[in-house]
């Protein structure tokens with residue numbers, strides 16, 4: 196069993212989760228890697244947009260049109276209701292962009308915390324190939340996921356996997372998210388994909404200039420590091436020295 200992204204309670208819990216570590220150490224790195232501020236970065240694909248938090252931020256901060264796609268109608272319903280934006284188009288998909296996005300039409304693409312939710316490596320590879328198809332030559336792609344090498348570590352708002360456990364390729368691991376105002380964790384079931392899986396999926400799809408990042412708070416300029424802030428979580432934890440996320444950047 197994997198997390199059910201059609202379950203309204205799961206979708207609402209994820210929507211309420213205050214994604215502060217993700218913003219500071221994940222999405223910001225993705226936005227920088229994709230150079231979203233550059234004027235020629237015109238069309239953005241957000242594959243697996245969930246409740247639209249990231250798509251809406253890209254539209255608001257960078258003024259770029261975003262095609263935000265997801266396989267969960269429940270998530271898209273939250274996104275359309277809570278994060279409508281004139282530059283964001285939310286669309287439902289079933290593992291393919293065929294018929295929705297033409298070849299070589301996107302400038303940049305991202306998949307944030309999507310592949311950890313997919314239990315099938317062939318499906319992940321198909322999605323990476325599909326993203327490759329839709330990007331223009333020279334277009335950039337970023338993948339952001341939780342770090343398979345820091346399972347069991349307590350971060351300020353989540354723990355990914357159990358302490359002391361080692362996970363096999365594709366194995367399920369439990370993720371505990373602290374949701375503001377809730378006494379119980381939101382429990383998700385992710386899949387464990389070693390870094391090599393991402394690298395080979397990108398290489399085999401045809402991507403080049405593949406780069407890999409795993410920032411910690413210590414690696415950021417001091418002025419960019421504020422206390423995490425969500426109610427009930429006022430201090431950073433292992434994020435100072437242990438990278439909670441991995442980011443792959445690649446070029447078509």
Ligand SMILES: C[S@@+](CC[C@H](N)C(=O)[O-])C[C@H]1O[C@@H](n2cnc3c(N)ncnc32)[C@H](O)[C@@H]1O
Nearest residue numbers: 200243244245265266267270290307308309312
């Ligand atoms: C953890 S949420 C992340 C949402 C968003 N990217 C973010 O960072 O806030 C994972 C999302 O991936 C979507 N997803 C999972 N498998 C998918 C697939 N095969 N195709 C499209 N979306 C998928 C889920 O429906 C869910 O909305």
